[in-house]
Amino acid sequence: MNQVSLTIDSRPENVPLVGACAKEIAGQSFSIDKLSEIEQALVETVNNCIEHAYCGSEDRQITIKYALSKDRLFVEITDQGKGLDPQCLKKLTAELDYNPSDIDCLPEGGFGLNVINSCMDEVNYRREDGKNHWSLTKFVVPLT
Amino acid sequence: MNQVSLTIDSRPENVPLVGACAKEIAGQSFSIDKLSEIEQALVETVNNCIEHAYCGSEDRQITIKYALSKDRLFVEITDQGKGLDPQCLKKLTAELDYNPSDIDCLPEGGFGLNVINSCMDEVNYRREDGKNHWSLTKFVVPLT
Amino acid sequence: MQIQTKAVNGVLTLSLDEKRLDSKLAVGFKDKVGELIASGNRLIVFNLSAVDFIDSSGIGCLVTCLKLMGPKGKITIWGLKPPVESMFKLTRMDRVFTLCSTEEQALQAVNS
Amino acid sequence: MQIQTKAVNGVLTLSLDEKRLDSKLAVGFKDKVGELIASGNRLIVFNLSAVDFIDSSGIGCLVTCLKLMGPKGKITIWGLKPPVESMFKLTRMDRVFTLCSTEEQALQAVNS
Ligand SMILES: Nc1ncnc2c1ncn2[C@@H]1O[C@H](COP(=O)(O)OP(=O)(O)O)[C@@H](O)[C@H]1O
Numbered sequence: 001m002n003q004v005s006l007t008i009d010s011r012p013e014n015v016p017l018v019g020a021c022a023k024e025i026a027g028q029s030f031s032i033d034k035l036s037e038i039e040q041a042l043v044e045t046v047n048n049c050i051e052h053a054y055c056g057s058e059d060r061q062i063t064i065k066y067a068l069s070k071d072r073l074f075v076e077i078t079d080q081g082k083g084l085d086p087q088c089l090k091k092l093t094a095e096l097d098y099n100p101s102d103i104d105c106l107p108e109g110g111f112g113l114n115v116i117n118s119c120m121d122e123v124n125y126r127r128e129d130g131k132n133h134w135s136l137t138k139f140v141v142p143l144t
Numbered sequence: 145m146n147q148v149s150l151t152i153d154s155r156p157e158n159v160p161l162v163g164a165c166a167k168e169i170a171g172q173s174f175s176i177d178k179l180s181e182i183e184q185a186l187v188e189t190v191n192n193c194i195e196h197a198y199c200g201s202e203d204r205q206i207t208i209k210y211a212l213s214k215d216r217l218f219v220e221i222t223d224q225g226k227g228l229d230p231q232c233l234k235k236l237t238a239e240l241d242y243n244p245s246d247i248d249c250l251p252e253g254g255f256g257l258n259v260i261n262s263c264m265d266e267v268n269y270r271r272e273d274g275k276n277h278w279s280l281t282k283f284v285v286p287l288t
Numbered sequence: 289m290q291i292q293t294k295a296v297n298g299v300l301t302l303s304l305d306e307k308r309l310d311s312k313l314a315v316g317f318k319d320k321v322g323e324l325i326a327s328g329n330r331l332i333v334f335n336l337s338a339v340d341f342i343d344s345s346g347i348g349c350l351v352t353c354l355k356l357m358g359p360k361g362k363i364t365i366w367g368l369k370p371p372v373e374s375m376f377k378l379t380r381m382d383r384v385f386t387l388c389s390t391e392e393q394a395l396q397a398v399n400s
Numbered sequence: 401m402q403i404q405t406k407a408v409n410g411v412l413t414l415s416l417d418e419k420r421l422d423s424k425l426a427v428g429f430k431d432k433v434g435e436l437i438a439s440g441n442r443l444i445v446f447n448l449s450a451v452d453f454i455d456s457s458g459i460g461c462l463v464t465c466l467k468l469m470g471p472k473g474k475i476t477i478w479g480l481k482p483p484v485e486s487m488f489k490l491t492r493m494d495r496v497f498t499l500c501s502t503e504e505q506a507l508q509a510v511n512s
């Protein structure tokens with residue numbers, strides 16, 4: 001197993017780094033399409049930490065731990081911001097259900113958790129020691 | 145100031161990540177040539193940590209702290225391996241003096257510290273708390 | 289933010305010269321395109337061929353633009369790289385925006 | 401390690417199909433090229449045009465190859481990208497290896 005840990009200041013300009021590291025670390029284990037999905041999920045998760053857990057503060061820290069083994073990439077993202085309302089976790093698996101013709105009512109956000117869940121094989125959230133932990137797993141050979 | 149910290153297992157396959165992160169973090173502040181110099185210095189420094197401080201062990205850790213401010217990129221590389229013979233630091237500034245025509249005597253190594261010093265504006269080493277700390281600085285506008 | 293604008297026959301063509309349309313760019317993007325909409329533009333063709341990556345706030349920006357234009361507004365988009373196109377599909381926004389392969393198709397679609 | 405080899409008129413042409421010639425590749429590289437030298441090759445043209453990055457152990461590998469060949473050996477190298485060429489200059493190895501812009505020049509130089 002290969003482990004890498006990255007800690008960034010909670011600034012939007014640091015978010016691309018989180019995806020770039022995943023691609024460096026897991027580049028040999030996944031197809032380009034899968035790597036894009038991993039990048040997408042990580043970016044959405046870290047964006048949420050910055051926007052929701054830290055309410056946009058730029059001087060807090062987010063830690064991203066990558067663990068690559070033969071069969072999977074496991075990523076844990078940790079922030080020390082405010083906790084998540086458990087109701088929100090329903091959004092991970094809820095259908096994005098809106099009327100595409102009703103322009104006035106189109107959603108301008110609320111896609112993040114759905115995208116994270118679609119792009120990864122497993123997504124878990126836990127609150128522990130006053131920290132938020134998001135665990136994201138992508139299998140090298142996806143479960144059928 | 146923007147700070148990022150990266151911790152890697154001491155495996156050669158993780159070394160490219162150290163340069164890639166520098167380029168992500170400092171990409172807006174330096175020219176392509178300067179970014180290549182930074183990458184070169186970081187790779188040589190981390191290679192040395194793996195090869196000399198850790199004698200090739202792959203399960204130890206190396207931490208790379210990047211701090212980008214308006215006028216400089218400061219990088220500190222820390223390992224917990226064996227210390228450096230202070231005599232070796234002379235190699236940072238020594239001329240690479242060998243006869244290019246004397247094939248049998250060509251050096252196959254011993255360039256690393258020299259390259260690090262050439263590629264950065266400031267290089268410092270200190271041993272503290274049983275750890276080796278390498279500090280590398282590149283100025284956005286180089287000192288004249 | 290690097291964006292090139294061109295107005296021809298009542299159609300505004302926007303070429304985004306950025307690799308990422310993400311949360312860092314979002315505010316600037318909405319401000320800039322918002323201005324262009326405030327000055328009366330209602331038909332927009334977006335060229336995203338330089339964009340390697342879009343996140344959900346980038347998608348959200350495009351929705352905001354559409355809403356700002358009101359019922360007469362229309363946006364077509366061309367030049368989507370595979371990860372960008374995937375995001376339109378994942379968020380089901382491929383049903384809201386007309387996605388095209390070429391500028392020609394996008395110009396035709398915005399006028400139809 | 402991805403390396404393509406071709407032998408024409410006593411000259412061995414090696415094209416390295418890797419983005420990095422670094423400490424990770426070094427051992428495999430020395431083994432592979434060492435074998436080719438052991439089987440009698442003495443004139444080598446290296447194509448490094450795929451290589452974005454070389455570190456000092458990569459440079460060291462090339463020196464090892466030269467030494468393995470003995471006094472009759474010669475190596476010319478072409479296709480160096482700017483950061484790779486810089487490393488030859490920094491280590492002063494541009495005085496040891498003949499660096500060329502094109503394969504043609506490298507073939508000519510190795511035979512001269
Ligand atoms: N990391 C987080 N910390 C706290 N709350 C969060 C986090 N991620 C998501 N949420 C909550 O879940 C909601 C849905 O998130 P998401 O699907 O990513 O859409 P959006 O971020 O666009 O609102 C958010 O509006 C927020 O209330």
Ligand SMILES: Nc1ncnc2c1ncn2[C@@H]1O[C@H](COP(=O)(O)OP(=O)(O)O)[C@@H](O)[C@H]1O
Nearest residue numbers: 192193196197227228232253254255256257258
């Ligand atoms: N990080 C380090 N820890 C311990 N010793 C080191 C370290 N870096 C360099 N050295 C010592 O300095 C010498 C010169 O290093 P360098 O110039 O990088 O060349 P090389 O690594 O090829 O020997 C090494 O052989 C080693 O003895």
